[in-house]
């Protein structure tokens with residue numbers, strides 16, 4: 001048995017994750033490093049330094065992404081590879097979401113250098129700016145910028161503090177106009193690959209070590225407004241009401257039922273509900289709810305959109321309540337590249353790791369990078385399926401296996417001729 005020369009250093013990975021976990025907002029629970037915050041600014045300097053130590057040439061691009069380049073022997077003639085993720089967190093989040101994809105990629109480069117392995121293609125390792133949703137309602141700011149889907153209207157979005165995204169970027173030391181002009185050409189990448197924690201329970205349930213992501217879920221968000229009649233809650237008989245809130249409550253259950261009926265991976269969530277005038281003794285005249293549907297199955301998504309409008313509308317009508325549904329966003333499901341999925345599966349087999357195809361219910365920078373070339377993702381298990389919470393945890397052994405596969409996939413992709421998207 002020949003010893004493998006290209007292996008990640010478990011201690012280095014663990015130490016780098018622990019170090020980044022120390023740069024957080026201490027006034028919050030868990031780990032909080034939100035985009036544009038002081039801890040985020042500090043942590044980015046440490047990520048850039050770590051990239052340099054691994055042998056990458058580092059710069060901050062027009063979109064505020066920290067980009068480390070490892071020059072390939074034929075970098076001038078072949079399309080480059082890209083890998084990465086994000087190091088910002090949600091409020092009271094964890095230590096692994098996004099972070100393993102950045103620090104794992106840096107360790108992959110360090111391992112290649114230790115082993116004296118040189119790629120033919122240039123490899124870009126990217127820490128994308130602000131992947132998590134922020135007060136402006138714009139997630140994936142940096143990856144949108146690279147992919148050419150960051151728009152002027154995104155920069156004009158106003159947050160809870162009254163500032164715009166563009167203004168906030170400027171205060172963070174970035175030029176918003178440069179962020180709009182930062183896009184790579186479609187087709188410019190040979191491949192994009194992202195290592196990430198699963199953030200759900202499927203790998204843990206099946207006992208598999210590596211997830212080969214099949215697709216990143218599409219999202220449809222809606223706001224439904226129910227209009228009834230304001231009446232005295234004591235004097236108005238139950239059969240003489242036009243109660244906007246009970247119509248909305250019934251809609252919450254309809255939305256849940258549709259989510260439960262999804263064939264592949266589909267979920268439906270009502271996250272917020274409001275009633276007006278909002279008093280014990282008044283039958284609500286108006287109610288609003290905000291809900292979202294997510295699935296990797298575009299057909300299911302569009303089907304459920306139509307069914308929801310019909311079912312909720314019929315129930316509201318039965319209650320004498322008017323309904324208006326406004327679809328706020330729709331983001332299509334993004335399938336990963338079958339060619340890269342095969343490469344990931346073969347790498348896992350070769351390294352002796354069990355793997356399983358899994359959908360991604362969460363959004364990722366990778367979804368935007370699909371504009372630039374074939375894209376895929378490698379998942380590693382999340383203990384208890386927990387994420388976006390302080391309890392988020394992935395043992396070092398699992399992270400090492402993920403980085404091991406990432407290294408192998410990068411070297412395979414480097415050798416591969418043009419991949420079909």
Ligand SMILES: [Zn+2]
Pocket residue numbers: 086097098131196364
């Ligand atoms: Zn993430």
